[in-house]
Amino acid sequence: xxxxxxxRDHATADEVYDAIKKxxxxxxxxxxxxxxxxxxxxxxxxxxxxxxxADRFDHRTQNHYHAECLRCGKLIDxxxxxxxxxxxxxxxxxxxxxxxxxxxFKGFCEDCRSDNGGLTRAQKLPTQTNTNF
Amino acid sequence: xxxxxxxRDHATADEVYDAIKKxxxxxxxxxxxxxxxxxxxxxxxxxxxxxxxADRFDHRTQNHYHAECLRCGKLIDxxxxxxxxxxxxxxxxxxxxxxxxxxxFKGFCEDCRSDNGGLTRAQKLPTQTNTNF
DNA sequence: CTGACTGCAAACTCTTTGCAAACCA
DNA sequence: TGGTTTGCAAAGAGTTTGCAGTCAG
Numbered sequence: 001x002x003x004x005x006x007x008r009d010h011a012t013a014d015e016v017y018d019a020i021k022k023x024x025x026x027x028x029x030x031x032x033x034x035x036x037x038x039x040x041x042x043x044x045x046x047x048x049x050x051x052x053x054a055d056r057f058d059h060r061t062q063n064h065y066h067a068e069c070l071r072c073g074k075l076i077d078x079x080x081x082x083x084x085x086x087x088x089x090x091x092x093x094x095x096x097x098x099x100x101x102x103x104x105f106k107g108f109c110e111d112c113r114s115d116n117g118g119l120t121r122a123q124k125l126p127t128q129t130n131t132n133f
Numbered sequence: 134x135x136x137x138x139x140x141r142d143h144a145t146a147d148e149v150y151d152a153i154k155k156x157x158x159x160x161x162x163x164x165x166x167x168x169x170x171x172x173x174x175x176x177x178x179x180x181x182x183x184x185x186x187a188d189r190f191d192h193r194t195q196n197h198y199h200a201e202c203l204r205c206g207k208l209i210d211x212x213x214x215x216x217x218x219x220x221x222x223x224x225x226x227x228x229x230x231x232x233x234x235x236x237x238f239k240g241f242c243e244d245c246r247s248d249n250g251g252l253t254r255a256q257k258l259p260t261q262t263n264t265n266f
Numbered sequence: 267c268t269g270a271c272t273g274c275a276a277a278c279t280c281t282t283t284g285c286a287a288a289c290c291a
Numbered sequence: 292t293g294g295t296t297t298g299c300a301a302a303g304a305g306t307t308t309g310c311a312g313t314c315a316g
Binding site: 026027028029030031034035052 | 271272273274275280281
Binding site: 049050051052055067069070076078079080081086087089090091092094095096097098099100101102103104105106107108109110113 | 182183184185188200203211212214223224227228229230233234235237238239240243246
């Protein structure tokens with residue numbers, strides 16, 4: 001079942017389901033979700049949570065950051081050092097127990113940066129300066 | 134309608150709806166959602182997207198980071214300088230047009246760090262080392 | 267045989283949308 | 292009046308869950 005990590009590129013549960021279904025048409029969506037959850041909990045794959053979008057599952061299990069295309073929704077790996085203890089920089093912990101962090105970059109992927117038009121998740125952003133998240 | 138920013142603390146659309154309903158019982162959820170979207174787009178309030186949770190709306194419109202309590206879901210403001218151009222540190226832009234980023238810290242809030250038990254969003258995390266996101 | 271795993275369908279959460287009625291300028 | 296905004300209910304996306312049947316050891 002884990003051989004589904006051959007999909008490599010940040011597949012959503014549904015993409016995994018579709019891929020599995022081709023070889024094992026009887027497998028149900030529920031089973032795929034259940035097993036992805038198990039694998040993610042055991043650490044064999046990594047769940048990448050995307051706000052307002054389906055969770056994606058990553059065969060790379062080390063910590064790293066992602067960038068999301070605001071037009072097509074694609075997720076790409078970002079080539080940047082993981083900031084191990086970013087949370088040490090926080091000035092006033094106020095009793096909060098920091099366990100980790102996640103950074104999500106936003107923008108347009110190579111394919112999408114030109115075609116200005118069409119549906120996009122960017123519509124939810126403030127319109128004046130799209131750099132204001 | 135914007136006076137709903139008196140709720141101050143990262144209210145969800147539903148919390149806003151509940152608050153409005155007390156004074157204007159006829160207002161529907163759809164209207165609240167529609168207007169929150171308009172206000173967020175015009176930049177009068179800031180939408181904070183929380184993976185696998187309801188979006189929250191923030192009266193603070195400047196860029197800043199948040200921390201999410203993995204037990205109760207509460208969102209708190211993080212006292213840390215906003216890293217204006219974090220995306221400059223990315224080694225290999227690969228044609229991606231970076232427009233911004235968001236950082237979400239995770240952990241347990243003051244109230245929740247002690248009570249180990251009960252439902253928690255942390256259950257979705259790998260179990261061995263909860264610091265591995 | 268027993269516990270673990272599965273398929274199915276229904277349920278759930280959060281949010282958006284079509285439409286007709288109500289409102290406002 | 293004509294464009295905008297509303298309420299309602301239905302629809303939508305993504306995911307989980309109860310249950311009964313199936314499988315493996």
